[in-house]
Structures are given as structure tokens and as C-alpha cells.
Amino acid sequence: MRQHRLSLCKQHYLLWLPDQVERFIKKYQMFTKYERVLVAVSGGKDSLALWDILWKLGYQTEGLYINLGIDGDISYSDRSMNFAQSFADQRQLCLHVVDIKDQYLETVPEISMRTKRGREKPCSLCGLIKRYVLNQYAVNGKFDVLVTAHNLDDEAAILLANTLDWSLDYLARGKPVLPLKPGFSKKTKPFCRIYEREAAAFAILNGIEYVRDECPFSIDSKQLFYKKHLNEWEDKQPGTKLRFYLKYLSALEKGAFPSRQDSADNLVHHLCPNCGQPTTTGSLCAFCKLFKEKSISEENSIIK
């Protein structure tokens, strides 16, 4: 690992990575062993490696898989779910599943096809749906914290995109921990300083089976574009991604990106008249607007 000037054998690597993760959980005060942790699981290398590490470290975890109904001629969502389910079964862990088609009568590709936002950017709509469902599940299920497996490469790519756009609102919100707020679960990213390659190496060395196919919608995604460039820099100057992210966190800490009065975070939140989740507008939240014509019935709420 040139970025850390470190070379480890398999045995030590499998101890080193969980140690690192635990260090960051403590450093950023993400959660403790007395709290209930909901892990967002996609069936990919990052979320399964993270769940494995948290489980081995003795945290109280349950997983949540959201079946988005993406097929792409490779049964992408169903296959991903099978990887997540066998991972949980092998370790006797509890995996919750939310099937978007069962709950909302349409798959994510179907919703994308009939909405302007989805036709233009399926990932933006998919992200909105995932964020909503994860948050609602964590809040209604009374979990203390929601954990996602965003890794250093994800964070660096988002940071690069937000910097190129000077998206000050997003730059003000890039901490690895988002605190608990009314209607919003506490959210943390224990892999925020773990390279994507390190997470993949952990999964492979540990014999974790994960979905290797990419989501068919990810082709030409902006995030992959930024990651490609960051990796070119990383190849030439190992440690670039980590430096970029850590220097940003330190600038954020020093108040370089203050939260503005008119940012979404500071606006008074109203409750969505359909689902009761907080929203910045007085009307339906962005999620419920997607189903405006379909009108989601009471029975479709995820946890009663």
C-alpha cells in the first residue's frame, strides 16, 4: 500500500483494516457497541466488507437491502440481493429487505422512465429513493445510527465534483457523521478513509462473495468519470485521494465552508402531508412527489 508506505501479509492485513475502521469510528464518534446500527447493504464489496468488519468488532448490526428492481439482462438487483442474503445467513445476521416494486408498485427503472428527473439521470432519482427508504427504515425501526459504506474514493469523487461546481451547500455537509435531527437518523461513514481498493482486497482475502457486475445504469456516470481521473493522479502520486479528503475535512473543521442561512439544512422543516417525513417545502416531499399520481396508500408504509 504505497499510499500508507506499508506492506502487509494476508494475516496482518485482515487485522489491520478492522483496526483502522475502529479507529475512525472512535475518532469521529460514529457509534458505540451499545447502539443499534443499521448497515445499508448493496451486495457489493464495500458494504459486505464493512458489515463483516463491524460484526467482527462486536457492533450490534442489522442490514438493510433495498431491491431496486434493476434487471439490465443480468438480474442485477436480484443477484445482488442473493449475495447479501447468503452473507447474512452464513453469519446468522439479520438482513431486512425492502422491495421497491412490492412497496411502491413500480421498480426504479419504471419510475425513471415516467419521470423527467429519472429519464435525465436515473442515478439521481435512485439516490433520492435510497436515501428516503434508508432514513425512514432507520427512524421507524428506532436504530441509533444508519451506516453506509461510502469509501474514500466515493468521498474524494463527490468532493471533486462539488469543488468543481463550488457547491457550497454540499461542501458544508461533507463530514463523515451527520447528526440526528427530528425526522432524520444519525448517518455515518466508517469507510470514509478506506480506499476502495483496500475494501475490495479485504473482501477477497476474506472469501466474501460479492456482486462483481456493475449496475447497468452506472455506465457513463459522473462519479466514475471523477474516480478515473483521481486514480490517474493516485497512480502518479500515491496518497493523493487521502490528502485531498483529509485536507478538506481539516478546512471544514476550521470553518472554511460555513453552513449558510438559506441552505437546506437550516430551512424550517415541514412534515410531508403524505408520509410525515421532514421536507423543506410546505407540500409533498420529493419522494412522495414521484408517486403523486399513484398516491401511495397508508398500507405501503415500510414499518408500521
Next chain:
Amino acid sequence: MAESNATLILNKEKLQCRSKTPLWKVMQENQISVSAHLAIRSGELITDDEMINPGDLIELIPVVSGG
């Protein structure tokens, strides 16, 4: 002259490469990002500073995902 006596496999495609050279160098010569891949030889993960031996079959696994 470069020896063409080892094989890299990337996305099911085979690529002939020279041996007795560190993996990172061969990847660099073939414009394959070291940061974006892991390498497996005979079922074992190897680091990018490992020497490629004659006859090696090395599978490169892309690690970048996103959407």
C-alpha cells in the same frame, strides 16, 4: 526486446505481457490503473510490486464502482 511470456486477464480479455518485470510497470505500460485494480495469481492476491514470472496468468479485478 520485450519478452511476451506472461498473460494478464482483464474483463475476460487476454493480454500478452513481458515477465521478469514488476506488475505495476507492466500495468503502467498497458495503461491500466494500479489504483483501480487488484491482481490475482494462482488464486492469491498479489501486490503491484511483485515480479511477473514467465508463464504467469494474472487476473486483474476492477475495484471501482459507482453511480
